[in-house]
Amino acid sequence: MKISFLIPTKDGGDGFSKLAESIKSNINYANRNGLYFEYEVILIINGDPQKPEKYINSDENVRNFFQIEKINLLGKMVSVNYLLAKTTSDIIIILDDDVYFGEKLLFFALTELLINQDLRLVAFQNRALPYDGKNIINTFFYDIINIRSLKSLYMGIDPFLFGRFLVCKREALTVPNEIINEDLYLSLINDGHFLILPEEVFYVGEHSLLKHIKRVLRLEAGRDQLKKIFPESYEKLLNKNGRKIDQQKIKSIDLYHKMCYSFTRYYDLSLIQLL
Numbered sequence: 001m002k003i004s005f006l007i008p009t010k011d012g013g014d015g016f017s018k019l020a021e022s023i024k025s026n027i028n029y030a031n032r033n034g035l036y037f038e039y040e041v042i043l044i045i046n047g048d049p050q051k052p053e054k055y056i057n058s059d060e061n062v063r064n065f066f067q068i069e070k071i072n073l074l075g076k077m078v079s080v081n082y083l084l085a086k087t088t089s090d091i092i093i094i095l096d097d098d099v100y101f102g103e104k105l106l107f108f109a110l111t112e113l114l115i116n117q118d119l120r121l122v123a124f125q126n127r128a129l130p131y132d133g134k135n136i137i138n139t140f141f142y143d144i145i146n147i148r149s150l151k152s153l154y155m156g157i158d159p160f161l162f163g164r165f166l167v168c169k170r171e172a173l174t175v176p177n178e179i180i181n182e183d184l185y186l187s188l189i190n191d192g193h194f195l196i197l198p199e200e201v202f203y204v205g206e207h208s209l210l211k212h213i214k215r216v217l218r219l220e221a222g223r224d225q226l227k228k229i230f231p232e233s234y235e236k237l238l239n240k241n242g243r244k245i246d247q248q249k250i251k252s253i254d255l256y257h258k259m260c261y262s263f264t265r266y267y268d269l270s271l272i273q274l275l
Helices: 014-031 050-058 060-065 076-084 104-116 137-148 182-189 208-228 231-240 246-250 256-272
Strands: 001-009 038-046 067-071 091-095 099-101 121-128 166-170 194-203
Touching: 001 076, 014 038, 014 050, 014 060, 014 099, 014 104, 038 050, 038 076, 050 060, 067 076, 076 182, 091 104, 104 121, 104 166, 104 194, 121 137, 137 208, 137 256, 166 256, 182 208, 182 231, 208 231
Parallel strands: 001 038, 001 091, 038 067, 121 194
Antiparallel strands: 091 166, 099 194, 121 166
8 A cells, every 4th residue: 555645835834844743653653553555745835935945944854754846836636636647646645734633543544444445535623723822912813713613613523624634545536626625525526435533633723814704705615616516415415514513512612712703703794795
């Protein structure tokens, strides 16, 4: 078995070191528990390489661990598909460039894929990290933007955004370049053949309200795109894995975070009116 870790990055770098350590620890844990495989870890620099290269060149462990592919293609899946055409790996793992995770996740995902031959892809629950700065105002805006993930407020596991750590059989990774939401697309075409495990993948949440709004609008455009392509499948997935807030979780959080959630609901309604 051969595995390709594909990590698209546009202007990342801050999280490369933690990501490299997470991947190493997962490979070591899998090996210690009887899963052996060839692997390659490819960092795909998409666009201006200046910022990613600064972090790569300043950290020898990062520089020696990642294979670097510099391309100038627009979009995450365009760059992934470009690399996919150049590799013969059986398992493709797509990772965001700012995540880290416990040592057992890869072992769990590979075990699920080996045990269940009908399974095509495995992903994990996401969890935003608390704000690491001292500025109270910045912390407040950060908590408003990321409250759902910070406090895991959904009923069950969020079925819409699981692409931060995606373990996929090669033949299942068939996403056209023009698709905006690749994780939701994959869940639609692999309905009944994918699994989201409860183990958490940690990421740095969005700091900028403007960037967050742009991201929300982009994701909504992606969902509208998929509604038109798969109207019946989309509704079926929505009904089965509804993206609902758990009101009991809302009741259990403290007053400050309840206030953050109230602000989140307000700007969500404002965005819906703009769409």
